Amino acid sequence: MYQTNYHRPSSVQEAAKLMSGATEGKYLAGGMTLIATMKQRLAAASDLVDLRHIAEMKGITVNGRSVRIGAATTHHEVASSAELGAVCPAICALASHIGDPHVRHMGTIGGSIANNDPAADYPAAMLALDAKIITNSREIAAADFFTGLFETALDDGEIITAITFDAPAKVAYQKFPNPASRYAMAGVFVARRDNGDVRVAVTGAGSNGVFRHQGMEAALAGNWSPDAVGNVSVDASDLLTDLHASAAYRANLIKVMTKRAVAAA
Template sequence: MYATNYHRASSVQDAVKLKSEADEGKYLSGGMTLIATMKQRLAAPSDLVDLRHIPDLKGISVNGKSVRIGAAATHFDVASSVELKAACPAICDLAHHIGDPHVRHMGTIGGSVANNDPAADYPAALLALDAVVVTNAREIKAADFFTGLFETALEEGEMIVAVTFDAPAKAGYAKFRNPASRYAMTGVFVARRDDGDVRVAVTGAGAGGVFRHSGMEAALAASWSPDALSGIAVDPSDLLSDIHANAEYRANLVKVMAKRAVAAA
């Protein structure tokens, strides 16, 4: 690991200021990806600005159907929130199956969303829930936030403050986990709103990152059941092929995980 300067920010404004004054600064939340890449000397930030001790980034609140999750909320916080479980148990279940206990107690929702790993779980949840990513400067719809593999709409110096969404009428998530990393080789989050709007978001499979599947959405809008997906075809041409699974295998997993997600919902 290369030498770096460490800063503990006390507020959002303090964090933004510290990073703006650094040559090549990086925000540090749980550090599940950043620290690992620094250890491998694949990243060499001049300064790290620790966000974990900022009060405004913590906490989970549910007001009726309105949900707000602070960016520094850990996966464990999300998984164990009683209020959140009553409003949207699917996202609690999603968080409960991220990594292992160490990862769940250190990793944060804000860090995961900002990193936008193509195999991460939260991007599928945010896209299916039509969530809003709140930053220190603006609010960004999830549909506009995730722009590609490890790419987001965040601008230089911009940081995530919270994630907000309206609790759905029904939602479910299912993923086929890599047995070593527990990342999603394919994960599908399904959500149905009170007005009948259905969203299906897929992670871990798309060559361009998280994406929605319109065919499955139409089928589930007509009939909310796993069987409604039986006749849906998943095109493998835009899916990932790697040492873990080829595109055709992932295409089948999308369908299988979608059925399981609906059953869970």
Template sequence: MYATNYHRASSLADAARLQSSSDEAKYVSGGMTLIPTMKQRLAAPSDLVDLRHVPELKGISVSGNRVRIGAGTTHHEVSTSAELKAACPAICHLASHIGDPHVRHMGTIGGSIANNDPAADYPSAMLALGATIVTDRREIAADDFFTGLFETALEDGEIIVAVTFETPARAAYAKFANPASRYAMAGVFVAKAWDGSGRAAVTGAGSNGVFRHAGLEAALSANWSADAASGITVDAADMLSDIHGSAEYRANLVKVMAKRAVAAA
């Protein structure tokens, strides 16, 4: 691990100032991805700006049908929030199955979304819930935020402050987890809006990262049922293939997870 300078930000303005003071500074929240990457000497930021103590990034609130989760909220806090569980239990369930207890107590929703790992859980929830990513500069629709493997619409120095979304009529998440890492080999988040329309997003399986599945959304909008989900077509040509599973295997997993998610919802 290379030498780096550590800074503890006390506010969003302080964090932005500290980050802009160096061309090679990086923000760190839970550090679940950045710190291991630094240990492997695959990243060498000159400065680390710690966001864990920034009050503007904290908290969960539900106002009417609108949910707001601060970017610095840990997976454990999401999974155990009674207020959030009453509004959208699916996202609590998702958070409770991320990694292990250490990861859940340190990792944050903002860090996960900003990193956009192709096998991370939260990006699928953001897409399926039609969430808005709120930064210190603007608001970005989830459909426009995730742009590819480990790529997002964030600009240099931009900080995710919170995510917001409307409570769904129904929602659920099902994933087939890698037994070692607990990352999704295929995960499907489904959400039914109050107008009856369905949204669905897939993580862990796509060759270009998280994506919405148009065929599944059409099937669920017409008939919200596990049978409708099991009848979708998943093109193996669009799936990831690696040592953990072939593209054809993942294509089948997507159908199985979709059916399980709808049944759970």
């Protein structure tokens, strides 16, 4: 790892100020991706601004079906929140399968979303739940937030402080994990609201990162059942091909994961 300078702010404002004074600074959340990347010298942050000790960025609040999750909340805290599980069990289940127990004790929802790894689980949840990404300067709809592989709408120095959403009536997440890394080769988050609105968000498979599948959504809006997915075609031309799976294989996985998710919701 190259040399770096560590900072520990206790407020969002202080964190932003520290970042503005850094030449090539990076925010450090749980560090479960960033530290590993820095160790490989694939990233070289001049300064690290630690976001783990900012009280206003922590915790889960559930008010009726309205949910707020502080950005510095760990996967373990999301997975084990009974309050959250009562209104949106799928996001708890999703968090309980990220990495391993030790990674879940450190890794945070804000860090995962800001990194926007194309195989990460949370981006699919954000899109399907129609979440808002709250930052220190504005609110960004999930639909506008994820802009490409490891790319987001965040400006330089902008900090995700929380995410909010209204929990839909039915939710489920199913992923097909890579047998070695456990990252999603295709992960599908489905959500159905009482007004009939259906969202199907796919991670791990798109060549441009997380996306919604309109064909699945239309079919499921008409008939909320696993059978409705059978005749929907999934275009493989926009999907990833790599050593783990071909685009055609991922196209099929998307269908299978969607069916399983609808059955589980």
